[in-house]
Amino acid sequence: MAHDIAALKARLAGIALEDNPALVRQKSRDFFWYSPTLKRQLDSVAGALIATPSSEGEVLRILEACFALGIPVTPRGAGTGNYGQAMPLAGGLVLDMSGLDKVLEVAPGRVRAQAGAIIAEIDTACRSSGQELRLHPSTYRTASIGGFIAGGSGGVGSITWGGLRDLGNIIGLRIVTMEATPRILELTGEEVEKVAHAYGTNGIILEVEMPLAPAYDWIEAIIGFGDFTRAAAFANALGEQDAILKKLLSVISAPIPQDYFLRHRPYLPAGEHVVLAMIAPIASAAFDSFTARWGGRVLFHSDRTGPEEARGLPPLYELAWNHTTLRALRVDPAITYLQTLYPFPDQLALVARIHEELGDEVPAHLEFVRFDGKITCFGLPLVRFTDETRLEAIIARHEALGIPVFNPHRYTLEEGGMKQTDAVQLAFKREADPAGLLNPGKMIAWENPDFDFSTGRTYLFPGLSAQAREE
């Protein structure tokens, strides 16, 4: 179906639009190229027009116009996602939310901001009241809060607060529906689950209200161990220290740190498996005692590093979560990665098992988190990529061992997540996007209700080929 972009432009007079093909293509992409599979599938994806509203009223005008003309709308924050979340598989309009970037209110325990606000900017606004966001992705300095909620799941802070899916980590969302006359809704409590981590398929997030935690000048520490399973056990035990307040707790096996953490290299002796930890200053002495008990070697400690020496070092969280993979990719473009969960209480045994079997081809990277009230870890292992068949075999091997994989080589909500229909999100899409114009191709349950997840077959959105014609 050809979209009447000319008619759309006419209706959107006065709103910032961009149709320069190079710029449109740039704003139609995210970090999908982490995955060789997505790179192959999505490299030609582009919208027809970018709109950058500067007010809620402009967002409503855009949605009303697109609905009237049957033009798909794919919302975009800062484009820091990894799964093509913000890529317009069916072409049409890319709704760039970066113009709605205001921090609206900071109060004790909570902040309200527009969806396009950059996460680091929100923290800056909260800092004078001694507060900061509970959770942020490793793309803290560039990602938008709306994009994090629509396309992220947790990250830095999850060791204390769990994930975005946990009730209470998003206080409220102000959203707008995609209808003839778009409606504004305020969602709170469990209602936020309707649109959180839905890639913008069933509503456009306008504003967010997030809980805040006390801000600290977090100590950044890198602790080394000669044995990988010992490093993992230390991190698990440190995670279970309820009184040592933490913001990050990552385990990265050698030689990842030595090969890819270029600025930190002077601190990283060959062969050391490392634990990255962000610790509240008030827990400093407790952390030292605990580390000494385990025989951990303190390779780096931000409180014991001079300002001259520290200059030029990236923040520790930019070695962790998805930034670990990014640093590896910058050195070796053949690297890719997986996203796995090591279920409690077997996490350490499973970590050891898979590392023993695949550790050279799939170097281990663990992120410890609170998950359903227990400490366990996600895996974000690197993969020394050969071909897609081998990648699928590696995934299958994890699943056979009881290690679920949230496949980062798929662009749909379901395949990248729990591999089942989210009935709440599907029902809300019927209500909020009856014409199916929001971010088409990302929710299998909508596009193909009969799709059988049990076959393991990859879902391919038919519109992907259609939109190629539109360009």
Next chain:
Amino acid sequence: MAHDIAALKARLAGIALEDNPALVRQKSRDFFWYSPTLKRQLDSVAGALIATPSSEGEVLRILEACFALGIPVTPRGAGTGNYGQAMPLAGGLVLDMSGLDKVLEVAPGRVRAQAGAIIAEIDTACRSSGQELRLHPSTYRTASIGGFIAGGSGGVGSITWGGLRDLGNIIGLRIVTMEATPRILELTGEEVEKVAHAYGTNGIILEVEMPLAPAYDWIEAIIGFGDFTRAAAFANALGEQDAILKKLLSVISAPIPQDYFLRHRPYLPAGEHVVLAMIAPIASAAFDSFTARWGGRVLFHSDRTGPEEARGLPPLYELAWNHTTLRALRVDPAITYLQTLYPFPDQLALVARIHEELGDEVPAHLEFVRFDGKITCFGLPLVRFTDETRLEAIIARHEALGIPVFNPHRYTLEEGGMKQTDAVQLAFKREADPAGLLNPGKMIAWENPDFDFSTGRTYLFPGLSAQAREE
């Protein structure tokens, strides 16, 4: 051994002393009468003299004088302990620390106070910076911080922060030793474990440095369930909600609330088993959603109670922890209690099992906490006391089922705790109290190194009879 109290008085000229027998007896007691066993054993315990120093210098003078004269010193905070912690089994001097009550410094994330400072007063001082203590006992409004650390283990706040034993819940302690020339030591990191929960047997706490958490106007909620095991399962699941910030999570079986929570009675229908919860206001909507999912009945909610109606209601934490027993005792003096731990991951099955077997005689009271990184619960069940033999049988039955009992009917550290020698605390006593003058009779490992805990025999301090002669 007779103590030369007259010589002591002479040496302590200028320090506030009290030797009126009625007042001395009053200041030689705590809430030991919670236990019929301790009431029988300790009712006649009294020191010979109370000293109430008003400065660190006076504390040092007192210790130096007592050491020179060989007079035992038993430190006392506000006397709100339940196990005779602050009772001078060997007579001598009671060191009343209530005169050292200053809050010295409030900084981001931490507070420093003198040991005799009342916990609620510390929080008042911290409030202007938006902070409060992580942990407090139900005797918040009367207990001293030094007494809490010397004789307590956790309480309100443990659902988020674990217990005082956890590394990081006490930042530092300034203590003084009992030697010819008392030494002042600053302990931090794991060093605090030398004297925390040691009943003042191996050093006198002068100052404490404690971590702070954000202060909230905590929502107080009472949720009702028709079925006790359902109430317990709800509380366990709510405990595991990492993003719903909590300060208290108690489960109390019917008819305890109806019979003993007199002021709250209008909110407590017959037969309802209740969950007491203190929830951060930012988690209000999430808590509502979660409660509705479980079919919990909101019997009381502080945000939905008018000021007139709320007047005269005690704070919710004064229905919980050791206050539950206190309220029962006020109505029925024959009530006593136990302290148990339901080990993870079997806590709900063990709770159901013991409740089914003993629920009428031992009505259930659970306090959910974080313990070694997991959510589980302590039990503080009431006991409808008949005699000590039956009480021992009830304790034995718990232990046979795999439910450890921290026996509140014993006055020694070991029997009330882990029933084993604490080598760290014993070693430190050798160093800091070589003459064994601090709080005699409380540390079995010191008094009788050959005592065999495995026999289950009760330790009886020989000095208990000796001190009766002194009066």
